[in-house]
Amino acid sequence: MSVTIKDVAKKANVAPSTVSRVISDSSRISEKTKRKVRKVMEEMGYHLNINGRVLVRQSTQTIGIVMKNSSSHSLHNPFFFEVLRGISNVCHEHQYSINLTTGDSEEAIFQDVVHMVQGKRVDGIVVLYSKEDDKVVPYLQEQNFPFVMIGKPLLYSGNIMYVDNDNVQASKEVTDFLFQRGHRNIGFVGGDFHFEVTNARLSGYQLSLMEHGREKREEWIKHMELDNQDANKVVAELLDLPNRPSALVITDDYQALSIMQALQSKGITVPDDISIVCFNDTIISKLSNPSMTTVDTQSYQLGYASASSLIELLTNEEMMKRSIIIPTNIIERDSSTRLNNPVG
Incomplete structure (x- = not known):
């Protein structure tokens, strides 16, 4: 027989409603209690019934990721890999999956986004760029679909959540x-x-x-x-x-x-x-x-903060949209040197 929420609650000595709130990562539950309940869940081999949760909450438990270029092109650059690692770790913590755009052109990527939204394949989207003449962000705004950008928004109307460096x-x-x-x-x-x-x-x-x-x-x-x-x-x-x-x-x-x-x-x-x-x-x-x-630029943190913000937006309807600026610092290595006799 599979382990139930009631089984976990009994062993953890908490109410079944507490276990449910831990699963949804409710802010009403202390971190100490969350750690205790999650440990019991792991020990007992409890696995969330995602299909049942989807039906009850009308949620896919999936976040869409819109790449700057095709995924094969973007992932050649380790920056995007680090951003995705940050997003992935947040999704793992909150039991979300990831759906990447795979189109090999701007139009194909846009169509991927349309399919995500119209097909109800994702609950929200992280857009990994900010670009002139972009079709994705205006479309998401028109559809009133939850999203967060990595990069400062350009001339879009409305309040847009974003994560960026200065x-x-x-x-x-x-x-x-x-x-x-x-x-x-x-x-x-x-x-x-x-x-x-x-x-x-x-x-x-x-x-x-x-x-x-x-x-x-x-x-x-x-x-x-x-x-x-x-x-x-x-x-x-x-x-x-x-x-x-x-x-x-x-x-x-x-x-x-x-x-x-x-x-x-x-x-x-x-x-x-x-x-x-x-x-x-x-x-x-x-x-x-x-x-x-x-x-x-703390690329991992850019991804982590963007996914955290999106999941908070999805789970807290009263959340005020905000922007997050991730600090930067210069790391001096060997590709630069001091000129003793400046010219010009």
Whole structure:
């Protein structure tokens, strides 16, 4: 016979209603009691009847995840893997499953979202980006469907819950870091400028330039996607300049690795010939050669906070929507160096 809630309640010496509240992670139950009841559940091999719970609550116990690109493309970047790890751990704690978009184009991803919503396949959605001309977020708003964004919302109407870093300030600080180490000619390499995160980091870079009395030079600001062809093109264009940067701010350490490899293929040494700083502090920045100076954006916490906020929104109808800013810090490694005789 399967173990019931009453069996768990009897062994834990609590009321069956307490066990039910522990299962739903009610805030009315103390953490001490939750730990005791969960331990008994584990010892007795109690498993929640998800199908029955779905019927009673009209809940799928599933959260949808909308990827920035196709899942195969996005998961090449360890940043998204860390975000998903944070989301997954929250879902495990609350007994939710995850449903990822798998489309290989923006339209296909949007259709995945429509199927999630119209087919009642998920209870809520975490959107892993903020982007101009995006169809997903306006659609979720029109459907009044629960969602949380990772990234600051753009020109959408209404109160949107989101989790983000202060990317403007973080980028300004890491550009200041280079100025403090004697660099004067500092370039910027960003991803797709349709995404809010790229523009926020560009804004921070520009603020630092202004504060240090340096004019923005368009030829030092480059755009690239994730592939090595873009990195080779960016590096070729920078090396062809009569006055090239002594340092680069790169908006993602996955892109930074591609840039470093392209520089090395041209005989340019990092950091002796050019310094590099980047963002996210994934495993790439630790294991690259040289290891990368980077802004730790706490990608796991971005995922964890977004999923926690969404589940709270789903379980507490009176919850006030809010934004959460995850702090950042600079981790200095070997890809940046101090210039003793600044030029320019």
